[in-house]
Amino acid sequence: MAKLDLMLFEEEYKLLQEIIGRLEKDASAKVVFLVDKNGQQIAAAGDVKSIDATSLASLTAGNVAATDGLAKLIGEKEFSLLFHEGEKDNLHISIVGKRGILVVIFDQNSSLALVRLRVKKASKELQEIFDQVEQRAQKEADSGSRFESPFSEITDEDIDRLFGD
Amino acid sequence: MTFINYASREINCKIVYYGPGLCGKTTNIQWIYEQANPEKRGKLVSLATETDRTLFFDFLPLDMGTVKGFKVRFHLYTVPGQVFYDASRKLILRGCDGIIFVADSQRARMEANIESIANLATNLKENGFDIRSIPYVLQLNKRDMPSAATIPEMERLLRFRNEPMIEAVANKGGGVIETLKAAARQVLMELQRA
Numbered sequence: 001m002a003k004l005d006l007m008l009f010e011e012e013y014k015l016l017q018e019i020i021g022r023l024e025k026d027a028s029a030k031v032v033f034l035v036d037k038n039g040q041q042i043a044a045a046g047d048v049k050s051i052d053a054t055s056l057a058s059l060t061a062g063n064v065a066a067t068d069g070l071a072k073l074i075g076e077k078e079f080s081l082l083f084h085e086g087e088k089d090n091l092h093i094s095i096v097g098k099r100g101i102l103v104v105i106f107d108q109n110s111s112l113a114l115v116r117l118r119v120k121k122a123s124k125e126l127q128e129i130f131d132q133v134e135q136r137a138q139k140e141a142d143s144g145s146r147f148e149s150p151f152s153e154i155t156d157e158d159i160d161r162l163f164g165d
Numbered sequence: 166m167t168f169i170n171y172a173s174r175e176i177n178c179k180i181v182y183y184g185p186g187l188c189g190k191t192t193n194i195q196w197i198y199e200q201a202n203p204e205k206r207g208k209l210v211s212l213a214t215e216t217d218r219t220l221f222f223d224f225l226p227l228d229m230g231t232v233k234g235f236k237v238r239f240h241l242y243t244v245p246g247q248v249f250y251d252a253s254r255k256l257i258l259r260g261c262d263g264i265i266f267v268a269d270s271q272r273a274r275m276e277a278n279i280e281s282i283a284n285l286a287t288n289l290k291e292n293g294f295d296i297r298s299i300p301y302v303l304q305l306n307k308r309d310m311p312s313a314a315t316i317p318e319m320e321r322l323l324r325f326r327n328e329p330m331i332e333a334v335a336n337k338g339g340g341v342i343e344t345l346k347a348a349a350r351q352v353l354m355e356l357q358r359a
């Protein structure tokens with residue numbers, strides 16, 4: 001695994017956000033999160049304010065990582081779906097491609113069947129965008145004409161300032 | 166793998182505290198949590214056993230401010246130190262941007278420190294990283310212990326790539342921020358080569 005950074009540009013981000021938003025409506029969900037397998041939030045839709053999104057992203061990734069580990073132990077490649085049923089709210093977690101995790105939180109206004117159906121469709125669309133992002137990164141890495149980092153001039157003072165107070 | 170979102174102008178960096186059981190990893194990030202401006206820190210999530218030993222990981226998100234117009238956020242993780250949690254440690258190293266190795270200065274723990282560095286090298290490799298090149302800081306913790314080994318002794322046994330080496334007394338906060346800063350410097354400098 002070479003160090004291929006995940007860089008999202010405006011247009012890709014907008015597309016992802018659009019798909020997530022549509023999924024939230026179509027599935028009658030409360031909240032939908034798209035999270036990176038390393039535990040970072042990529043996009044969200046719905047009643048996002050009601051939840052500590054950063055912790056959710058990290059714990060989801062931990063959960064998926066642990067489940068991946070369990071799958072390997074029993075000789076499966078991965079479990080593509082996790083479902084947690086609560087008294088009021090339910091958590092539907094699924095894998096998108098190699099690096100994405102889709103988290104859907106829903107209550108009695110929706111159903112597992114509906115969520116499943118809509119997630120399937122959205123996953124396909126998300127997958128296409130992830131593929132594009134990856135292809136672009138790969139192309140840049142291959143051609144050597146790499147994207148100019150905006151951080152080429154970080155100084156010690158910049159870093160000191162981060163720890164300023 | 167640093168996650169750079171050009172749309173929301175955010176950089177998220179993952180820094181992992183590694184080291185043998187009870188060396189002070191959780192204590193480091195607890196101190197940072199207590200010191201941080203409540204507006205800049207997220208919730209400290211600890212997946213621990215009933216006796217407070219780290220079971221899976223501790224997690225603390227920190228908003229650091231901006232660099233070059235990008236919001237910088239650190240995600241600090243600790244690993245469980247006990248030998249039998251190796252599978253979990255491997256998972257937590259996924260996509261990390263930098264490592265802080267917390268060494269326990271007590272003489273009796275020197276063997277455990279050495280073993281833990283070897284274990285880190287193996288687990289990094291399995292995640293596609295090289296311990297010789299990833300951003301890396303060595304913290305010599307528990308300097309207050311009467312049974313602490315001398316600095317030159319520890320340096321000879323544990324320092325292997327001229328990495329920043331910082332003395333700490335984590336439960337009193339000594340050296341904690343300095344250590345994080347040394348790691349942040351390396352991680353952010355690394356972005357220049359992105």
Ligand SMILES: Nc1nc2c(ncn2[C@@H]2O[C@H](COP(=O)(O)OP(=O)(O)O)[C@@H](O)[C@H]2O)c(=O)[nH]1
Nearest residue numbers: 186187188189190191192306307333334335336
């Ligand atoms: N004397 C002393 N105790 C420390 C220091 N740092 C941590 N401790 C204590 O060591 C114990 C284990 O620390 P913990 O952070 O849980 O270790 P972890 O297993 O690496 O997460 C706790 O009782 C801490 O209070 C230090 O610098 N000096």
Ligand SMILES: [Mg+2]
Nearest residue numbers: 190191218219
């Ligand atoms: Mg701990």
